[in-house]
Amino acid sequence: MREGGRVRLWERVECVRQGDDCVEVALTVQVICVRDSKDVTRPHFAVGRKEWARFVGFAAGA
Template sequence: MTVKLGTELTWFKSSYSTDDGPACVEVATTADTVHVRDSKQIPGPHLTFSPHQWTAFLPYASGHR
């Protein structure tokens, strides 16, 4: 999936994360996509998922399968 150039993403991370945490991810959403990046590598690459893919992944990430 692609995001239109010039689209500003607003990134957030879990309220359970701390600013000095070693393993945080940040998430940004649009109507059609969910973007995930490493909070330590902000200028680096990010993964892009459809909302359906993200919803299917969350139970595995949270351990609530």
């Protein structure tokens, strides 16, 4: 995928719960992009690096 002239590489996040509901993430300089791994044709969403770090910290404690 290209955004802003840069190639973005999507990586699948390891599924840690039952089932195969996973997401894929792509890192850019400013944001983390997230999409559904089962339907990559749907639009992705992006969050800032600070927000992503807060989410990961929260999820790790769950």
